[in-house]
Amino acid sequence: xxxxxxxxxxxxxxxxxxxxxxxxxxxxxxxxxxxxxxxxxxxxxxxxxxxxxxxxxxxxxxxxxxxxxxxxxxxxxxxxxxxxxxxxxxxxxxxxxxxxxxxxxxxxxxxxx
Amino acid sequence: xxxxxxxxxxxxxxxxxxxxxxxxxxxxxxxxxxxxxxxxxxxxxxxxxxxxxxxxxxxxxxxxxxxxxxxxxxxxxxxxxxxxxxxxxxxxxxxxxxxxxxxxxxxxxx
Numbered sequence: 001x002x003x004x005x006x007x008x009x010x011x012x013x014x015x016x017x018x019x020x021x022x023x024x025x026x027x028x029x030x031x032x033x034x035x036x037x038x039x040x041x042x043x044x045x046x047x048x049x050x051x052x053x054x055x056x057x058x059x060x061x062x063x064x065x066x067x068x069x070x071x072x073x074x075x076x077x078x079x080x081x082x083x084x085x086x087x088x089x090x091x092x093x094x095x096x097x098x099x100x101x102x103x104x105x106x107x108x109x110x111x112x113x
Numbered sequence: 114x115x116x117x118x119x120x121x122x123x124x125x126x127x128x129x130x131x132x133x134x135x136x137x138x139x140x141x142x143x144x145x146x147x148x149x150x151x152x153x154x155x156x157x158x159x160x161x162x163x164x165x166x167x168x169x170x171x172x173x174x175x176x177x178x179x180x181x182x183x184x185x186x187x188x189x190x191x192x193x194x195x196x197x198x199x200x201x202x203x204x205x206x207x208x209x210x211x212x213x214x215x216x217x218x219x220x221x222x223x
Contacts (some may be wrong), residue, residue, distance in 0.1 A: 033210060042201060043157065045210035056210055090156055092211075100145040100164075102211060104156040 002026055004093050004105030012111045013081050021076040021108045025093030031055070032074040033092040033102060034066060043090060049074055050096055081112045116140055117204050119214035126221055132189040134217050136202030139183065145205040146178055148187045150198045151216065157201055161187060192221045 005024040013019050025032050031050045035043035045058035049068035060066075063081075068074045078085060088109050092102040118137045126132045134148075145164055149157035161176040163169045163185070169176045175188040185204075189196055199218050203211040 035211075042213035042215050043211075045212075048210060058210055088154075088156075100205060101147070101159055101162050102205075103159060104149075107156045 004091055004103055006089075006091050006105040006108050008108060009106065010109050010111075012113065014113055015081055015083065017081050017112075019078045019081060019110060021078070021089055021091075021110075023074045023076070023091030023093075023105060025072055025074070025091070026103060029093035029095050029103075030072060031094040031096040032068055032072070033094070034060075034074070034076050035090045035092065035104075037088045037090060037107075039087075046076070078110075083112050086110060086112045114139065115214065116212045117202055117214035119200075119202050119217045121215055122218040123220045124217055126192050126219070128192060128194060128221055128223050130192050130221075132192045132196070132219055132221070134187045134189075134200050134202075134219065136185045136187075136214055137183055138185070138202075138204045138212075140204065140206075140212075141180075141183065143183075143204045143206055146176070146185045147203040147205070147211065148174075148176060148185075149201040149203060149213075150196075151201055152198045157203075189219075192219075194221050194223055197221050 033048040034046040037043045046060040048056045066076045092104045148161040163176040173190045177186045199216040201216045202214040
């Protein structure tokens with residue numbers, strides 16, 4: 001079965017640089033969520049989209065922005081990167097109104113040096 | 114106090130035994146409850162979802178939900194070394210974000 005696709009899988013950036021993470025949800029899933037997981041921590045919700053509209057916002061820094069496109073893929077843009085942004089970034093998708101289950105992609109490991 | 118609480122473990126069980134993982138949550142309006150398995154450095158993998166009070170069984174896994182006590186549990190029967198991982202309890206309201214517990218590390222030894 002098709003799964004959530006994330007790219008890139010690994011990303012190394014320097015402080016103050018910009019990064020763009022991409023997420024391709026499972027086909028026919030209309031809801032996308034972004035989570036951040038620091039070392040030894042649980043995933044923390046950043047932002048979500050339903051039918052290309054932002055549906056909820058969590059502890060996402062103002063330096064981050066995201067959107068969902070017409071083909072339902074989503075991008076997380078991160079600017080002025082800080083050392084503390086180093087983490088695993090997961091995208092999850094859900095059928096939305098059909099089911100509340102969220103399926104996670106493999107994640108992007110971002111390292112800021 | 115975290116909204117979703119789990120014992121961090123490690124919980125060590127011998128191969129073939131039953132592993133019991135517990136989770137409590139504070140938001141009474143929570144409606145969706147999930148168990149995810151996460152291997153080190155990998156993404157959370159959904160293994161069980163439960164929405165109504167009672168038990169739900171899927172293979173070696175049984176999820177139990179008690180909304181009155183705000184308690185969710187996961188039983189793993191016939192535990193295998195490959196079950197060794199961190200188990201994350203997650204709670205949500207319909208299509209809302211998931212709130213995760215800090216996870217319980219399970220170790221199954223041969």
